[in-house]
Amino acid sequence: MIGGLFIYNHKGEVLISRVYRDDIGRNAVDAFRVNVIHARQQVRSPVSNIARTSFFHVKRSNIWLAAVTKQNVNATMVFEFLYKMCDVMAAYFGKISEENVKNNFVLIYELLDEILDFGYPQNSETGALKTFITQQGIKSQHHSKEEQSQITSQVTGQIGWRREGIKYRRNELFLDVLESVNLLMSPQGQVLSAHVSGRVVMKSYLSGMPECKFGMNDKIVIDKQGKTGSTEDGAKSGKQSIAIDDCTFHQCVRLSKFDSERSISFIPPDGDYELMRYRTTKDIILPFRVIPLVREVGRTKLEVKVVIKSNFKSSLLAQKIEVRIPTPLNTSGVQLICMKGKAKYKASENAIVWKVKRMAGMKESQISAEIELLPTNDKKKWARPPISMNFEVPFAPSGLKVRYLKVFEPKLNYSDHDVIKWVRYIGRSGIYETRC
Amino acid sequence: MMCDFLFSLVCTGEIFELKAELNSDKKEKKKEAVKKVIASMTVGKDVSALFPDVVNCMQTDNLELKKLVYLYLMNYAKSQPDMAIMAVNTFVKDCEDPNPLIRALAVRTMGCIRVDKITEYLCEPLRKCLKDEDPYVRKTAAVCVAKLHDINAQLVEDQGFLDTLKDLISDSNPMVVANAVAALSEIAESHPNSNLLDLNPQTINKLLTALNECTEWGQIFILDCLANYTPRDDRESQSICERVTPRLSHANSAVVLSAVKVLMKFMEMLPKDLDYYGTLLKKLAPPLVTLLSAEPELQYVALRNINLIVQRRPEILKHEMKVFFVKYNDPIYVKLEKLDIMIRLASQANIAQVLAELKEYATEVDVDFVRKAVRAIGRCAIKVEQSAERCVSTLLDLIQTKVNYVVQEAIVVIKDIFRKYPNKYESVIATLCENLDSLDEPEARAAMIWIVGEYAERIDNADELLESFLEGFHDESTQVQLQLLTAIVKLFLKKPTETQELVQQVLSLATQDSDNPDLRDRGYIYWRLLSTDPVAAKEVVLAEKPLISEETDLIEPTLLEELICHIGTLASVYHKPPSAFVEGSRGVQHKRLPGSSAAGVSEAPPAVIPSQGDLLGDLLNLDLTPPTTTGPPPPASSGMQMGAMDLLGGGLDSLVLLCDPQMGTGFGAPPAAMPASFNVPVSGGLDDLFDLGVSLEIPNKMIFVSVQVWLPAMKAKGLEISGTFVRRAGVIQMEMTLTNKAMSVMTDFAIQFNRNSFGLAPAGPLQVLTPLSPNQSIEAALPLSTVGPVMKMEPLNNLQVAVKNNIDVFYFSCQYPISMLFAEDGKMERQVFLATWKDIPNDNESQFQIKDCHLNSDAASNKLQGSNIFTIAKRTVEGQDMLYQSMKLTNGIWVLAELRVQAGNPNYTVSTICLVLEICRIIN
Secondary structure, three states, rough: OOOOEEEOOOOOOOOEEEEEOOOOHHHHHHHHHHHHHHOOOOOOOOOOOOOOEEEEEEEEEOOOEEEEOOOEEEHHHHHHHHHHHHHHHHHHHHOOOOOHHHHHHHHHHHHHHHEEEOOOOOOOOHHHHHOOOOOOHHHHHHHHHHHHHHHHHHHHOOOOOOOOOOOOOEEEEEEEEEEEEEEEEOOOEEEEEEEEEEEEEEEEEEOOEEEEEEOOEEEHHHHHHHOOHHHHHHHHHHHHOOOOOOEEOOEOOOOOHHHHOOOOEEEEOOOEEEEEEEEOOOOOOOOOOEEEEEEEEOOOOEEEEEEEEEEOOOOEEEEEEEEEEEEOOOEEEEEEEOOEEEEEEEHHEEEEEEEEEEEOOOOOOEEEEEEEEEOOOOOOOOOOOOOEEEEEOOOOOOOOOOOEEEEEOOOOEOOHHHOOOEEEEEEEEEEEEEOE | HHHHHHHHHHOOOHHHHHHHHHOOOOOHHHHHHHHHHHHHOOOOOOOOHHHHHHHHOOOOOOOHHHHHHHHHHHHHHOOOHHHHHHHHHHHHOOOOOOHHHHHHHHHHHHOOOOOHHHHHHHHHHHHHHHHOHHHHHHHHHHHHHHHHHHHHHHHHHHHHHHHHHHOOOOOHHHHHHHHHHHHHHHHHHHOOOOOOOOOOHHHHHHHHHHOOOOHHHHHHHHHHHHHOOOOOHHHHHHHHHHHHHHHHOOOOOOHHHHHHHHHHHHHHHHOOHHHHHHOOOOHHHHHHHHHHOOOOHHHHHHHHHHHHHHHHHHHHOOOHHHHHHOOOOOOOOHHHHHHHHHHHHOOOOOOHHHHHHHHHHOOOOOHHHHHHHHHHHHHHHOOOHHHHHHHHHHHHHHHHHOOOHHHHHHHHHHHHHHHHHHOOHHHHHHHHHHHHOOOOOOHHHHHHHHHHHHHHOOOOOOHHHHHHHHHHHHHHHHHHHHHHHHHHHHHHOOOOOHHHHHHEEEHHHHHHHOOHHHHHHHHHHHHHHHHHHHHHHHHOOOOOOOOOOOOOOOOOOOHHHHOOOOOEEEEHHHOOOOOOOOOOOOOOOOOOOOOOHHHHHOOOOOOOOOOHHHHHHHHHHHHHHHOOOOOOOOHHHHHHHHHHHHHHHHHHHHHHHOOOOOHHHOOOOHHHHHOOOHHHHHHHHHHHHHHHHHHHOOOOHHHOOOEEEEEOOHHHOOOOEEEEEEEEEEEEEEEEEEEOOOOOOOOOEEEEEEEEOOOOOEEOOOOOOOOOOOOOEEEEEEEEEEOOOOOOOOOOOOOEEEEOOOOEEEEEEEEHHHHHHHHHOOOOHHHHHHHHHOOHHHHHHEEEEEOOOOOOOOHHHHHHOOOEEEEEEEEEOOOOOEEEEEEEOOOOOOOEEEEEHHHHHHOEEEEEOOOHHHHHHHHH
C-alpha cells in the first residue's frame, strides 16, 4: 500500500510529508526531488522506480503530489487517490497553489490522517469529511453523542456521500449535460475518428434523503420500452434514441440495478457532483466541418485557405469559435483576409488564430492566408500539424436527451412536482482536428 | 503571510523560543507553537529535542491540537522510545473516550508508533476497539491489526487478533468488512502458506454483498482479494463474474481495472462454448476503452494493462483499433504505449488505417516517438504479410525525407523485413545505399552492412561500399566490426575473383590488429574455413537462415499469466513480476491463472519459445486425454517426458543414492549394483516424470524441466540469464533468455562450457548480435554438440558455464535433463537386444510403476518413438502388453527397458536395465 505522500512546490521544496510505512525513509523525499523534479531530462513516465522504491506523481499547476511505495500496490488506485486528494483539497481551500498548501498545512495533515490509514484509502467524500474535519477543532468537541454517531455511521455507512437532515426551503435541481466532441478528419474530409465524451453534472439542493431516478434516450432502454409499451411511443422516441458505448457512474448510483434493468437510480450527494460519464461514437452531429486547402507556391510561399461550415439548426448559435492554423517555423510574414471575425498571426505560437464570436447554423465562412517563408537549407520537411478548432454549441452533439429526472422523498412532504428542475445542454470541442 | 513565516523559521534560538511557547498557559499560543514544530519537521529539521514539551500538550480537549501532537509522536517516538512511554497513558485513556472519533484516533495513532514497549500496551485497547459498538472505531481497529502485525507478527498471532479480524469479515458494516479484508490480505501476503484468508463460498458471498455497499476504495480491496480466490467449478466462476460485472461501470478506474482482473482470471474457468463466455468478452471492451478518456496518468496505467490483456485475449479489443490512435497532445508516455498496442492489434483488416497513422507519426517532433513509429511500420510488415509491400514503400518514402534518425531507423527495420521475406524487395537496396554516408549509429551501420553482404551478388559496387567502411575499422563498434567481417567474407564467397585483397585485409584487421577476442575468433574461424575448404565455408557462411519470427516482443506466457493476475498493480505497469521489485517476502508468491493451463498454452502464440512449465501442462493434457489433443507435441518436450518414463525404474532406486552417496552402498543390492556414473542422470529423468505423469510427492524437484534462472541479475552486474535445454530434430539446444537489468547497454556476448560428463560443448557462437539495452530481453538458442572434452561431474548432469559480455565474465552452473541425450539411432537389433538383456545381471534391474497413464501400448510406443526411445519388440502375455525398448545416450551407453501395460489398468510397470559393460567392470 501507499507508504508515504509528499507534496512539493515547483522548486522541489517539500511542503507536506506524511510517511505511513516504516519501509519509507526520509531519503525518499530527496530521491524524488533529485530524480524527477530536478531531472535534467523530461520525466517520461508518471511512475518511476528509484532504488527499488516506486514513485507515483501528478502535477497540479506547479505543485507536485507524489505517492511512494515499496510494495506491489494497486497503481490505478494510487492515481485515483491522488486525484481524489486534489479534489478534497480544492473543496476545502480552493486552488491548489503553494500559498494555499502552506496556509492550510495543518488541515492537510489532518485530512491525510483521516483519508489514508496505513496507506489504505478511507472514505474521501468531501460531503462526509466536512462534517467532522472543520479546522475548528474546539467545535468538534461539542458534538452531542447523537451527532457523533451520526457522523461515524455516515463515514462508514452505505450512503457515505450524504448526511441526514439536510433541509432546503426550495427544492431545486440543476442538470447540465456537458459534452466534448472529438474529431480527427483527413484532408479529404473523411472522418478518421470521432467520439463524444459526455458528462452529466448535477447540482442538487434537495431536502432529506431523496431517491432519484434519471432517464435519458438510451437506445437499449427505448428499444426495450418500444417492445413492451405502445408502438406509437416506441416509434416516436426510437428515432431519437442514441447508442451509448459505455458509461460510468458516481458511486451513489446503484450499479447492480443499472446492470440488470439499465435504470439509473441513486440518492444524490448534496451540492455539486458528476453523476455520470459516457462515451458515444455513432451518429455524432459534427457541429463544424473544416475544409483546408494548402498550396505551396515555390519554396518561399504558402497559400492557405480554410473554409468552416456550421452544421446544425439555423436557429441555434455557436459561440467562442476559434480556428488555429499552424504555420511553418520559418514563416517571415503572413497576410490574412477573413470574411468574418478577427484573425491574427501569432509568431510565438507558430499559428494563425482566427476568432469568430458567434455563428448561426447552416452558415459558411472562410479565411485565406498568404504565408511568406524564409528560405532554409533545413532538410526536414514541415510536419504540417493539424488545424484545430474550438467552439461551444447549445446542444448535445451525441444527441443525448434527458427524458426525466424523478425525485421521491417519502419521509418529507414534497413531491416530484415541487422540485424545480433546470436542464442545460452544452457541447464543446474536445480535440477537434483536421489534417491538412 | 504568517504561514510563510512558519516555513521560513531558522534554527538558531528558535528551539528555545518554541520550548517557551509550548509551555505557555495560553491554549492558542501552545497550538501555534505545535504548528511551528510540525512545519519544521516537514521541511526536515530535527525538532526531536522538543519531545517532552510537545508530549505535554497531548492532554488536551482540543482535537486539532491533539492530532498535531500525535503527528509529532509518530515521527519521533522511534528515536525517543523511553520518552514515548509518557504518551501511553493518554492513548489508553483516549481509547475509552465517549467520542468514537477520539477512540478511533487513539487506536489509529498508537498503531503507528513503532516502539515495542508501547506495542505491549496497545493490545488491550485494540482488543476492545475491535469489538467497539461504533463501526468507525472497528474499521480503524481492523487496519491497526495489520500495523501491529508489521511491528510484531508473533504478538498478533499469540493475542488471537487474527481470529477477531476474520470475524470482522462478517461485520454488518461494509467499510469494516472492506478494511478487514485489506488487513487480512496484507497479513496473508507475508505468510504465503497460512490459510489465513480462508476463502470459501460463504465468505465469498459475504464479500460480494459488501461489494455493493462499501466505498470505492473498499470495493477495490474486496475485488483485489476476490482475485486470489479459485472457484470450485465453472458455475461458481460464472456466478461470481455475474456479480462483479456491474463494477465495470464505476467511475473509479481502479474499481474497473480490479473488476477486469477478477473477470480475466475467472474467465479461464468458463467453457468457451458457453453463451455467457461470449457475453462477458463483449462486456470487457467498452470499459477498457473508457479508461482511455481518464487523466493521462491513469491512461498510462490502463494502457500498460491493456497491453497485457491484448496479448492474452486479443479478441476483446480487436475492433477497437481507432481508440488507440495517438492524439497530437497526448503526453509522450501515453503516445509510446498506444503505439505498442496499435502494432499488437494490427491485422489484415485494419492495416491500411494503421499504416496511414504510423506515417503521420513518423513526421512528429519527439525523436523517440518517431523512431518507434518507424520501427512499428517494419513490425507491421513482418506481422501482416499482405501489407509488407505497402510498408516497404512507406519506409522508402520516409527515407526520402532524409531526416537522419528516421533513415537509420528505417534501415534497421528493412533489414528485419529482408530476413522475413528474403529475395523479395531487393529493388530498394539502391535507395538504401544512397544513404550510406548519413548513418552514424552502430545499429543502423551494422544493418546496412548486413544487407550489403547478404545481397552482395546484386550490388555492383558492393566491394567499394564495404571497403569504404573498412577504412575506419578500428573506430567502429564491435557490432559493426563483426558484421563487416561477415559481410566481406560473404562477398568473397560470392565474387571470389575481385575481392581477394579485401577479404585478406579484413581478416588481418580482425585477427592481428584487434584486441577483441570475439572478433579475433570469428576472424580465425573464417580464415581457416576459407583456407582449408572453401566449399564448406560456403555452406557455413551462406547457409540458409531461418526466417525471423512473427512477433518478437511478446511477453513469455508464464510471465504473462502471472501479470494478468496482477492487473492494475505496479507489476502490470512495470511488466515484471512483483518479486523483481519488491523486497522481502511480500508478493514473492507467483500467481497463476486457474483452469487448465494446457488450454492456455494452445492459445499462446507459437512464435514464443514456450517455457518448460507450459510444456508440462501441455504434455499432461496430451497424455491423459489423447482424443482431445489438438496438435502434435513439440518433439523436444515429448522426448523429455518419455525419457523420464523409461528411466524411472532405475531412477527411483538411485534416488536413495542421490540423497546420500556415502550410505548408498550400505543399503543393499539394487542401488549398489547400479553403475554409479549412470544413476545420477537417470534420477534427473525421474524428476521430470514425477511432475509429468504422476505428480507424486516430490513437488520441488522440477528443476530440470522448467525454465529457471541460472544466473540472477544480482550476481552478474545486471545480466540475468534463464533458460532450459531441449532436443529439436536431433540437435540439443540450450535456450536462454538474456535480460539486461542494469542501466547500461550490454554487447559482445560469448559463452563457453567447462568440461562435463557427456562432452557437451557449444556448436556455434552465442547469437546475440544486437546490443542489449537496459530492461530489454533477448532470446538465444545455442546448439550444443557432444564432442567436447569429457570430465565426470558431480552430479553427473551438471554443467558449468561461463558467459562473457562487455562488462565482465560471469559463471554459473546448471543441470540438464538426461532425456535430452537420447540419440536418434538408439534402435537396437532384436538379437542384440535379447543378448544384451540376458547379459545384464538381474541386480541391475529396477522396477517402477507409472500411474494413471491412459494410453494403450501402441500409442505409448509411438509417443516414445518420438523421443528416441525405440520399441524393439512387443509381446502379449496374459492380457498384458510387454514393450521392449532401447535407447542410446550420445556417448554410446545403452539403456534397455521393459514396459508392461495392462489393458484397463492405467498403471504401467517399467523395468529398466542399464548395462554399461565397460563402466560396470570398472566399478566392480
